[in-house]
Amino acid sequence: MKGMYDLHTHTIHSDGEMLPIELIRRMAVIGYSVVAITDHADASNIEDIICKLLPVRNSAELFGVKLLCGVEITHVPPKEIATLAKRAKKNGADIVIVHGETPVEPVAPGTNHAACVCRDVDVLAHPGVLSVKDAALAAKNGIALEVTSRGGHNRTNGYIVQIAREAGCRIVVNSDAHAPHDLLDNQARFLVAKGGGLTDRECRDILGADSLKGIFG
Ligand SMILES: [Zn+2]
Numbered sequence: 001m002k003g004m005y006d007l008h009t010h011t012i013h014s015d016g017e018m019l020p021i022e023l024i025r026r027m028a029v030i031g032y033s034v035v036a037i038t039d040h041a042d043a044s045n046i047e048d049i050i051c052k053l054l055p056v057r058n059s060a061e062l063f064g065v066k067l068l069c070g071v072e073i074t075h076v077p078p079k080e081i082a083t084l085a086k087r088a089k090k091n092g093a094d095i096v097i098v099h100g101e102t103p104v105e106p107v108a109p110g111t112n113h114a115a116c117v118c119r120d121v122d123v124l125a126h127p128g129v130l131s132v133k134d135a136a137l138a139a140k141n142g143i144a145l146e147v148t149s150r151g152g153h154n155r156t157n158g159y160i161v162q163i164a165r166e167a168g169c170r171i172v173v174n175s176d177a178h179a180p181h182d183l184l185d186n187q188a189r190f191l192v193a194k195g196g197g198l199t200d201r202e203c204r205d206i207l208g209a210d211s212l213k214g215i216f217g
């Protein structure tokens with residue numbers, strides 16, 4: 001898998017602006033080879049989102065993109081996160097991300113912890129000031145921590161890089177794109193990664209779609 005990846009994007013199936021295939025087409029043109037579509041999900045829509053997305057896998061392939069069908073479990077009570085993550089995987093989700101405790105939204109305390117102990121979760125998005133203990137749990141359960149370009153959510157990128165190194169967590173760099181202007185080209189991704197404090201070497205290891213081998217095919 002050469003090219004770039006993005007494991008966190010939104011479409012009109014939640015609060016994004018593009019149809020799934022428009023998003024995929026635009027990303028194919030920029031040079032992405034792996035894209036996860038992860039619309040906001042709660043108990044009301046988690047199956048719908050996945051069902052709607054599964055048929056787009058073929059269309060994406062025709063544009064040379066491997067589509068990972070996913071959800072972003074968003075603002076649900078921490079107690080329900082494991083059940084919803086399991087429901088998503090049971091219904092065919094390739095990837096489950098959890099909307100972490102970003103500094104700019106009133107995400108329920110305990111959300112980061114609930115994500116870090118759940119083996120059905122793949123990525124903890126914008127985790128804010130994640131505790132050392134939870135970072136260790138994320139490492140143990142193979143959950144990647146997100147460094148994001150999204151304004152507001154990105155305030156704690158430097159902290160996340162530091163704690164991920166300490167705990168041995170995998171880091172992924174995502175856009176959390178909702179609109180065409182949110183999409184990152186190669187240079188912008190490097191800038192986000194380096195701005196978060198990653199070294200050139202770490203950028204090379206983390207930013208390519210190759211780094212996902214064995215995790216998402
Ligand atoms: Zn959103």
Ligand SMILES: [Zn+2]
Pocket residue numbers: 008009010072125176
């Ligand atoms: Zn998001």
